[in-house]
Amino acid sequence: xxxxxxxxxxNLFFGLSTIFYLHTGVAQEQASLFLFGQELEVCSSxxxxxxxxxxxxxxxxxxxKLGPIYAITDEAISRLSDINWTEQPELKAxxxxxxxxxxxxxxxxxxxxxxxxxxxxxxxxxxxxxIFKGRDVWSxxxxxxxxxxxxxxxxxxxxxxxxxxxxxxxxxxxxxETAMLAYQAFYQQAKQVAGxxxxxxVAFVTGxxxxxxxxxxxxxxxxxxLGFEAIxxxxxxxxxxxxxxxxxDNNACDSLSQLQVQKLASFRRxxxxxxxxxxxxxxxxxxxxxxxxxxxxxxxxxxxGSPLLTSHAFYTPTxxxxxxxxxxxxxxxxxxxxxxxxxxxxNMLASQNVILxxxxxxxxxxxxxxxxxxxEACNLGVDCISLEAERTLTYLNQGILDLFPYGILDNQxxxxxxxxxxxxxxxxxxxxxxxxxxxxxxxxxxxxxSEKGDSLNFEVIGRGGIWVFDxxxxxxxxxxxxxxxxxxxxxxxxxxxxxxNNAVSHDIASWKVATRLNSANPTVTSAQPFARNNFYKFNQxxxxxxxxxxxANGQLQEINYTLQLVKDASSTARQGALLLDGxxxxxxxxxxxxxxxxxx
Numbered sequence: 284x285x286x287x288x289x290x291x292x293x294n295l296f297f298g299l300s301t302i303f304y305l306h307t308g309v310a311q312e313q314a315s316l317f318l319f320g321q322e323l324e325v326c327s328s329x330x331x332x333x334x335x336x337x338x339x340x341x342x343x344x345x346x347x348k349l350g351p352i353y354a355i356t357d358e359a360i361s362r363l364s365d366i367n368w369t370e371q372p373e374l375k376a377x378x379x380x381x382x383x384x385x386x387x388x389x390x391x392x393x394x395x396x397x398x399x400x401x402x403x404x405x406x407x408x409x410x411x412x413x414i415f416k417g418r419d420v421w422s423x424x425x426x427x428x429x430x431x432x433x434x435x436x437x438x439x440x441x442x443x444x445x446x447x448x449x450x451x452x453x454x455x456x457x458x459x460e461t462a463m464l465a466y467q468a469f470y471q472q473a474k475q476v477a478g479x480x481x482x483x484x485v486a487f488v489t490g491x492x493x494x495x496x497x498x499x500x501x502x503x504x505x506x507x508x509l510g511f512e513a514i515x516x517x518x519x520x521x522x523x524x525x526x527x528x529x530x531x532d533n534n535a536c537d538s539l540s541q542l543q544v545q546k547l548a549s550f551r552r553x554x555x556x557x558x559x560x561x562x563x564x565x566x567x568x569x570x571x572x573x574x575x576x577x578x579x580x581x582x583x584x585x586x587x588g589s590p591l592l593t594s595h596a597f598y599t600p601t602x603x604x605x606x607x608x609x610x611x612x613x614x615x616x617x618x619x620x621x622x623x624x625x626x627x628x629x630n631m632l633a634s635q636n637v638i639l640x641x642x643x644x645x646x647x648x649x650x651x652x653x654x655x656x657x658x659e660a661c662n663l664g665v666d667c668i669s670l671e672a673e674r675t676l677t678y679l680n681q682g683i684l685d686l687f688p689y690g691i692l693d694n695q696x697x698x699x700x701x702x703x704x705x706x707x708x709x710x711x712x713x714x715x716x717x718x719x720x721x722x723x724x725x726x727x728x729x730x731x732x733s734e735k736g737d738s739l740n741f742e743v744i745g746r747g748g749i750w751v752f753d754x755x756x757x758x759x760x761x762x763x764x765x766x767x768x769x770x771x772x773x774x775x776x777x778x779x780x781x782x783x784n785n786a787v788s789h790d791i792a793s794w795k796v797a798t799r800l801n802s803a804n805p806t807v808t809s810a811q812p813f814a815r816n817n818f819y820k821f822n823q824x825x826x827x828x829x830x831x832x833x834x835a836n837g838q839l840q841e842i843n844y845t846l847q848l849v850k851d852a853s854s855t856a857r858q859g860a861l862l863l864d865g866x867x868x869x870x871x872x873x874x875x876x877x878x879x880x881x882x883x
Contacts, residue, residue, distance in 0.1 A: 435551065452505050519592070521543045705717045746868075834848070857873075
């Protein structure tokens, strides 16, 4: 289906033309890389958040999967008793006792995860000579143990013909215009690679998810409806482990399901998704099965997932780049492939210093952990997932995909207040430039190589934006908030900016106009400038008011500090009205704003 004819996109073009100059070709140059934020989802049977009200009312076909379902059956309780799904024997016994106690209440009902947790937490049960509360048992389980528990309770979903229910996608009912524009641009770029005689082919990878089958149906439907020929590339840590030994072990592929437990911390995927498991198993047993599929592709799309699990998918158990990763780099270098990355996978593009974890402003002052590569970080899936859940800042010195040698990347900057961990990593590793993508934004990157240096052309799509920080090779004082000057840039929908020879230049969309100069300097004294989305709001205040400078005061661990923002003659600030998803909002792009953190 040609996406340009879908109802949401048609409405979008009509609305946008009344607000700013619209050009349908969002990415003008041949892009090499595409960055997709986490919220570029479309309407699907498992996630109706971005579905039109009429679609929600009508619903999906009865053969559509509406989400995972769970039940307390005798078989499930037996699995929980027999399998080592937790490292806490006493809590394991209490969990089983809790499930047995609420089984009569549920009476073989099939529940969503949310409903299941609600019943568990409100229940009480007898164990030994004591009465326990379900919420205490639930809170005592680690996150990986909760995942294991649900794996063992999840029920297979089939229709009357015993065929597995699959996730359905409805692009025509999607109300997420940023996603529609982003995927349309991705399609058009892949079409340039493919030529005019056939459909463009996209190979998608879901192996960064602990359940590598969970979103396969979604991406099949999404890309096929966009007009692609979709190819699932079933590359994950378990598959990579098997392929590394199958040349001298003819039966290696038969251990795939057991390795999914070890390498992905995922149980019973072969039972719940028998068709996808068999498809993966068939490719495993073929000589160069994955490589042959990859060679057919004009684009590869690496779905959101764990950086460490994704690294183990693309590297051999000995830490060497896999033949698949080497082929991707070769095809990209020969302009035979474009690479799309989604969510946390954005971080993995960097050639070094890949951010794994770290939340909150405290990352500025607390010690960081640097790990050489993913093999050193973890070997088992449960350890990989646990490490990335830490609040302390951790990063890999070595890159993973190694396709972006121009700086550090991160995602969800404003929504999760990650500017502090991005800046701290840049300072700690002496990396001059750092790039941060918002969750409602996509960015295409065209890279031109020359003897005079690489030239990068970025184009921004959608609600939100992308940050660029230039640390100017400065320093952040150890254990303190005090920093040398760093320069910030923030670009929004339809802006283009260029990066060459360590300099950023820009072409801000023509429908945005210069903000009126204001001699007043806004001062924020009541809010922490790095808490929640305050850093974004503070910068937008400076941008929208036209003030030449602003300052905000904050406190962290008894450190009183001031963040100063200053614009000079080389700075730019332009604002405009953006209409997306049926609502208008003011967006403000800026470039060349000086930042400095002073300790009082």
